[in-house]
Amino acid sequence: MALGIGDDAAVLNVTPGQQLVMASDTLVAGVHFPETASGREVATRSLCVNLSDMAAMGAKPRWFTLALTLPRDKANAEWLADFSAGLGDIAKQYDVALVGGDTTSGPLTLTLSLVGEVPVGEALTRSGAGSGDSVFVTGYLGDGAAALELLINDFADHTDSDRLLRRFYCPEPQIQAGLKLRSIASACIDISDGLMADLGHICKASGVTAVIQTEQLPIAAEILERSPLDALEWALCGGDDYQLCFTVAADQLAKVEALIDLGELDARRIGTIKPGDQSIITVSVIDKNNTLLTVVKPGYNHFSH
């Protein structure tokens, strides 16, 4: 950057031919992460969750500011060193620079504002899905919900706890997947509120409906084995997965399949976009026998069952 932390503001050089992508997200202790989370855990989760919005837009993250509200018991060198180390690790991993911010005293709260870049006209949005498009998701679904249950119920003997805690505190923002999907995906969103809710946002913005096939949903073997009764609900309705859900038109399908076959994109097809109009937009779930399991209708901000 041209000028970093220490002046009234940072001065940043934009890459010619790029549009900016800008988003802010707030995380509050006790709401978005447990009060007992370490400084490192707070930092890594906050930055990863915010980076996920950049992934959903197909943007390359460049810069961020951090507004940190700290209670007295955490305003000490040890907590801050742990926090800074975690923030620095994720920033380095995803090549994004902290360019400014503010610290205030109060209940532990973080607001991150990220700015990324995308070539003009290539940002992925929620509004481009069309009838006949295939619906894909990256990675596994349901890990976020499983991790949340682990954190709430504190299973000391949980066999999958290391993997799930890593998923919760270091969800992997799908930046590389987002970059590869530019000019291939017709619509894209990150799964923060759960697949049904977030695919619902795509349907609402695009004026279409969707049908999801349960047997195609990617669920980690550990979850299916340990929590077979919860697995499907977690995959469909659990939040905090920070995977991408995206749609692909028929003429782009071969490109996505090639990326998957080459191991360059970890994604699978889970359903199909169908025609819809603004009054009857739904996401339907069918099992392997084509039996309709549930139909949900996207509301303004969330699903009402």
Place this chain on the structure above:
Amino acid sequence: MALGIGDDAAVLNVTPGQQLVMASDTLVAGVHFPETASGREVATRSLCVNLSDMAAMGAKPRWFTLALTLPRDKANAEWLADFSAGLGDIAKQYDVALVGGDTTSGPLTLTLSLVGEVPVGEALTRSGAGSGDSVFVTGYLGDGAAALELLINDFADHTDSDRLLRRFYCPEPQIQAGLKLRSIASACIDISDGLMADLGHICKASGVTAVIQTEQLPIAAEILERSPLDALEWALCGGDDYQLCFTVAADQLAKVEALIDLGELDARRIGTIKPGDQSIITVSVIDKNNTLLTVVKPGYNHFSH
């Protein structure tokens, strides 16, 4: 903008040939404004204070995000309508667009992140002041401190209360002054912590010292008349004025004087930059008889007397 609120992030078109200027600031109820402030007052103060950082950089503000943490007693249509109207008025006045944000539940806290533009290489910084430069300030000093005392002591009969409350809740970010000072001022800062502290930041960043003449300090007649004993301290050390303090080299002085004479810049000369080295950087204050009144030494983040 290319894509606004409602997707995972906003997509923004940068003007070719411009650098970005980015800053974030948090305001907390009971710390940065009284708990009793109205929704409109909270909104206007928060946006004006954040815009002031853009003014200090000589940047044209373009976009902002808002992270709003709201307590239950304010999460109602009336408070939000009042808040939104205030935010909208200031955004319109300064031609800056709200492009995203987040709302959470908790003690009233706002984090605004602003992005502005400045032609490449023309951002005003703190580090360019040189020995022999003149020191200027815009507008009046001490209004912020006088307003704070009014708010704390709640003078029902205060003759200047309307003007001072407006100064506190709608401080005028000096955006136009900042734009005019591009490629004229050698250094610039906005006065949020008080003249001595903020001029001290310029001195520290530039490796110089400064001498301020008290009889040149612009203090509103109402303050001098009502609070003659406090006026000088408020002007020197009071915060929240959100005026600009800037330095001008001898070869640019005629341009600044011309702007002032033409009524295009409301500013006056208050002192001179002197040589300094990192170990003895000071800001000295002298009266009209050249008697030294006080010397302060800028610390890492604030002045220690």
